[in-house]
Structures are given as structure tokens and as C-alpha cells.
Amino acid sequence: MSYGGYGGGYGTPPPSGGYGAPPASGGYGAHPPSGGYGATPPSYGAQRGPGGFNAPPPAGPPPGADPQLWNWFAAVDADRSGSISVFELEKALVNGDWTPFDLDTVKLLMSIFDTDRSGTITFNEFAGLWKYIKDWQNVFRHFDRDRSGSVDSGELQEALRQFGFNLSPPLLALVEKKYDVFKATGVAGPGQREPGISFDRFVRCCVVIKQLSESFQRLDTDRDGWIQINYDQFMSTVLSLP
Template sequence: MAGVPDRNYLLSVFQKVDKDRSGAIDALELQTALSNGNWTPFNPDTVRLMIGMFDKANKNVITFEDFIHLWKYVTDWQQVFRSFDRDNSNNINKEELKTCLTTFGYRFSEPFFDVLMQKFDRTRKGVIYFDDFIQCCIVLQTMTAAFKELDEGKTGIATVSYEQFMMATTKIF
């Protein structure tokens, strides 16, 4: 789906998942609209992260206008995911994740890629599914932005107090 999807189609999807007809959808309702491509429900933590990103009113729900932007965000990530899922397995293994994140400009050690796999491989099968891939990328982007704020000299090294560290990391979750 290149570009912006048909507004009428998105409205029909939105209305289908807006079970209580409130004009806004919460995380549980949104979860029913999203697909992993492997018949499993979308990770609730990923759904909550995305609601937080697109909820302009800060009410833990998104309106139809927010939903349009979120849908585009998800489809853009889907294209990225598919481009790095070299074997078309509907998941990303460690090597594919390394290729992806290196392409994004991250320079992580082998042990850190192991940590990422441990954190985002919910099935413990050595692979990351689409929803967890989105979560991984959101967490990395958020942590990177928080670090850059603390790295005043732009040297890749930051000296922070415990409270500064806690403030920076609590923005992620």
C-alpha cells in the first residue's frame, strides 16, 4: 500500500473496531485492527506505545484523524520490515535485525544484538515478529533521542546523574 490509503476504507476499519461507538479507539480496540501476518494478536505493549505516540489529546485513545496517521506509520514500518525479512518468513532473525539496524545507522556490538533479541523475541524462537519489531524500533528511537539530549558535547558519551538517567528512561515506558 504505497502512499495514503483510501480514507473511506480506513473509516470502515475504524468504525469496525470502535465497538462502543465512542468515536475513539483504545488499545484493545486498536489491537483488533492490526495484524502480525502470523495469526497472533499484536503485542499489547506495542499497541500502547503507538497509542501514546498518536494520542494528541492524551486520553489513551485515538480519534479517526489520529488513526489515519497511525495506519500510515504502521504500513511504512511494514514495508521496512518486509524489506529486511530476506527469506519472507514473516519474522526477522538476528542477522536480519543486525542488517536493518546497521542500515538505520546504529552501531551495536554482538552482545547488544543478543540483548535486543532476548528483549523483543517474545516467542523465544530466535526471531522477532512485526509488532515486536515496531516496538524495538520505537524503543531504540526514543532511547537514542533521550541519550542525545544528555550528550551535550555530541561525543557519544554522556555523564548523567541517577535522576537524569531515570528521567530519560521513564519517557520510554
């Protein structure tokens, strides 16, 4: 089984401290560093943004908590349980065109930040999720060069290249088909206005490619771009991914 033969083997790891790299190895609670490319392009504010959380109602924070961040948490915690379920998070997250987040993306985010594996996220875990989404907004803005509110084929290729993942043209086409609702089904998703990969799917796409690449690299001990594994190793690798 080979990976990424196109363009010189699998992509080099995203540079430490470089902008736009997906979360660093060793903990997906990490996030792309702010600054650098992450600065919002001057004209972007007049266009549809990448998305994020719905506006919260005012609420009083507990002692020591950031008031704004607590307001967001309280707004998402609809049942006032003190933690957020995947369904509460799904209702809270929207793209820049107000379409809801893809449920698979929400589940991926939950798996990243539910560090105690309780099935919900607490306020402290939510704080990491908040920062993560805000940083990915900057990444998305940078690569959405035409300010369309979605990432097209060329923009996706540039993003993955800068992250260090040199996918072959057939693999890129497969990624687009998987994450672009138009290309996958021939019709737009709910509320989607044009072709391309929306913010939520862009995040999931980049995180999944990084996770798969890292899994391959752990097996490719001699770094030649080829691995030989048995059935148990393959299934173990696949099933260990979120």
C-alpha cells in the same frame, strides 16, 4: 555511561528521505517514507505478510472522510464511541500469521498517536496510525529477506545498521532476547510458528532503540559517546519515554 562504542560510536541519524528510517525526530506521528526499498518484493505476496488490521465490515463514511479508512476505523471502534481504546486496538491488530499484536506494542502505538493524551485515538489520529503501520509493513518486508514472516538475528542487525544504529554484539544479543519470544522464554508465543522477531515486536524494537538513542544524544552534548548524569537526570530521561 557510554552508548554504542562498537562500530564508531552511536549510529549516525537515519538519512532524511532514506528508506526504512524510523519516524523522524520531533514527532513520532511521522513515518518512514514510501517508495525506495519500501516496494514490496515481487515474490512476497505468496508468503505470510507482516500483519496489520483485521478486515472491516462495510460502513458509510462521514462527509469528507476516506471511505476505506473510515471502514477500518468503524470496525475497530467496537463500542461505537467515536474513538478507539487500547483494548479495541489490541483486538484489531494482527501479525501476518494471525497472531495478536503484543500488548506493549499496542500501548506504544497508542502513546505515539494519542496526541491529545485523551487515552483514546480519534479518527484523525487513527489516520496517522494507519499510515504508520502500512509504512512499517514495507520496512519489515524489505528486511525479512527469507520471507519467513519474522526477522532473524542477521536481518535485525542489517535493519538497525541501515537505520544508523551500530549496536555492539552484546547489545544486539540483549535486543534479540528482549524481542524474540523464543530466545526470551524458550517457547513460542501464541500461534507463533518459528524463531525470530515478529512484525509487532520489530516495530517496537526499532522505535524503542530510536527513542533511547535520541535521549542519550540530547545528553551527550559534546558527542564523544560518553555522558555523566546524576540520579534525577537518569530517572527523568527514563520516565519521559513512552
